[in-house]
Amino acid sequence: MKYEYWMASLHQINGNRRRQACEIAGGAEKLYHLPEKEIEKLHIFSENELCCLCDSRRHFDLEREWGKLEEKKVRFLPFSHREYPEKLREIYDPPYAIYVCGKLPDPAKKSVAVVGARACSEYGRSVARMLGKTLAGRQVQVISGMALGVDSAAHAGALSCGGDTFAVLGNGCDICYPRSSGNIYRNILDGHGGVISELAPGTKPLPYFFPMRNRMISALSDVVVIVEAREKSGSLITADCALEQGKDIYAVPGRYQDALSVGCNRLIEQGAGILYDVESFLKNTNIVEQRKKKEGKTDKLPLEKEEELVYGSLDLSPKFINSIIDETDLNLLTVLHALDALKRKDLVQETFQNYFCKKL
Amino acid sequence: MQNQQWIYKDFRSENGQESLQNTINRVSQALLDRIDLCVETAEVGFSEMHKKEESESSAVIRKRVERVHRIQRERYAGLGYCFNSQITGADMDRFCHLDAACERRMAQKYEEYGFSARTYNRTLKLARTLADMDGAGNIRWEHLEEAIFLRSPDKKYWG
Numbered sequence A: 001m002k003y004e005y006w007m008a009s010l011h012q013i014n015g016n017r018r019r020q021a022c023e024i025a026g027g028a029e030k031l032y033h034l035p036e037k038e039i040e041k042l043h044i045f046s047e048n049e050l051c052c053l054c055d056s057r058r059h060f061d062l063e064r065e066w067g068k069l070e071e072k073k074v075r076f077l078p079f080s081h082r083e084y085p086e087k088l089r090e091i092y093d094p095p096y097a098i099y100v101c102g103k104l105p106d107p108a109k110k111s112v113a114v115v116g117a118r119a120c121s122e123y124g125r126s127v128a129r130m131l132g133k134t135l136a137g138r139q140v141q142v143i144s145g146m147a148l149g150v151d152s153a154a155h156a157g158a159l160s161c162g163g164d165t166f167a168v169l170g171n172g173c174d175i176c177y178p179r180s181s182g183n184i185y186r187n188i189l190d191g192h193g194g195v196i197s198e199l200a201p202g203t204k205p206l207p208y209f210f211p212m213r214n215r216m217i218s219a220l221s222d223v224v225v226i227v228e229a230r231e232k233s234g235s236l237i238t239a240d241c242a243l244e245q246g247k248d249i250y251a252v253p254g255r256y257q258d259a260l261s262v263g264c265n266r267l268i269e270q271g272a273g274i275l276y277d278v279e280s281f282l283k284n285t286n287i288v289e290q291r292k293k294k295e296g297k298t299d300k301l302p303l304e305k306e307e308e309l310v311y312g313s314l315d316l317s318p319k320f321i322n323s324i325i326d327e328t329d330l331n332l333l334t335v336l337h338a339l340d341a342l343k344r345k346d347l348v349q350e351t352f353q354n355y356f357c358k359k360l
Numbered sequence B: 001m002q003n004q005q006w007i008y009k010d011f012r013s014e015n016g017q018e019s020l021q022n023t024i025n026r027v028s029q030a031l032l033d034r035i036d037l038c039v040e041t042a043e044v045g046f047s048e049m050h051k052k053e054e055s056e057s058s059a060v061i062r063k064r065v066e067r068v069h070r071i072q073r074e075r076y077a078g079l080g081y082c083f084n085s086q087i088t089g090a091d092m093d094r095f096c097h098l099d100a101a102c103e104r105r106m107a108q109k110y111e112e113y114g115f116s117a118r119t120y121n122r123t124l125k126l127a128r129t130l131a132d133m134d135g136a137g138n139i140r141w142e143h144l145e146e147a148i149f150l151r152s153p154d155k156k157y158w159g
Helices: A002-008 A015-025 A028-033 A034-040 A046-057 A062-071 A120-135 A150-160 A180-191 A208-221 A233-246 A259-269 A278-285 A305-313 A321-328 A331-344 B016-025 B029-033 B058-075 B090-096 B100-113 B117-134 B141-147
Strands: A075-078 A099-104 A110-117 A141-143 A165-168 A193-197 A223-224 A248-251 A348-352 A355-360
Touching: A002 A062, A015 A028, A015 A180, A015 A259, A015 A278, A028 A305, A034 A046, A099 A180, A110 A120, A110 A150, A110 A208, A120 A141, A120 A150, A120 A278, A141 A150, A141 A305, A150 A165, A150 A180, A150 A259, A165 A180, A165 A208, A193 A208, A193 B058, A208 A233, A223 A233, A223 A259, A248 A259, A248 A278, A278 B016, A305 A321, A305 A331, A321 A331, A321 A355, A331 B141, B029 B117, B058 B117, B058 B141, B090 B117, B100 B141, B117 B141
Parallel strands: A110 A141, A110 A223, A141 A165, A165 A193, A223 A248
Antiparallel strands: A075 A099, A099 A193, A348 A355
């Protein structure tokens, strides 16, 4: 295991080549003790990689590093481990090893990735939260990247109804990045899923780790949903990976010329599924057994006249209370009363001090 | 009356909310808690500036403020302070008494907005002033509601 850990720490070297070398040498331990000349004869590594490998053999303190890893509550699963997820094994360039805090996704259950922009709109956040909640409520595992915006909202949605959700990180899984997702991170580790990374504990996030992470997000899921993406967005990398790995891709459409939805709309143009209604999405992707149509919020709840007026003036992007007052021609107190009642009926949310929008 | 503070928000740019959040995140919550009133004001457009409509004159407003000041001075005569914002902790229940229904609803709001003891008391004092402006003896729910509407920015609530 120690030797496997040493091998896994060499992420400068291509994972497939590392695996190949270990197979030929008969395990990471043998490779560790193999003379440099012999390794060169394998003709697997490039000059740089060989250099890096031999260097690390000199500097990597096996006992100490392994001791450090064991102190942390992180499980280390190399490719050969029987708990290493099958779904990851199947892709073109599986990680040499993964590190897990908490649980691993249950292969018997379906998984859906919900990803999207970090600087998303309130609309994107609401959709992601609703998707996370609905999926988790139907025993589907929600996978995402714990980034700001859409990712966090998806995790939060899943956690809000006690479902399992899994975060794949672009840094060591003992580090909570971004820090603002701390609450989600702790909730996940509190028995509601797991945090997965292919980077050794303590690794700081670097830009080029994130595309690597995205291929794991799509690999671990059955369906990938992109909620909001700009024309050039990291979420589109996830979509590309999903395509390569043969997963279903769904995109949430946006309005004409909405910068945050261009990427999604383009995906739909290119043949991705369109997600405009959760029930039909669940039906088309076959990820849950069909139930009889659930009573939705659209089935009219009895609303007071003022509540109806106020609700009608709201949409999915937050609106300042003054505009609501202007549009409805009601006075401040009546609007406050109506909003309070609507909030209690779970129809409206206050996204920011005195800014209100409809709740999905 | 009470110290007032206006924070100008610009929501025209797409990232307005985020950049504002970044700015406020740098301010400590303890400082934010000490702001009594927060009102968001929109930029005044050209047409609005040129409106010929008669607005309330300052003299009228002055009268209203003086009336409320008088009420407070009479109420706090002999107590060593003269304004609602100065009510001491010990006198809170005497002057800012809430009936059972109001208290129950405030308990909900306390959870919802993540008030601190300080912001909660400030909200009550503000509601007291609103009640005085209304000429009401006791604080009613609508005063509390308006006071909550005017509460200071709270970063805990965002997310």
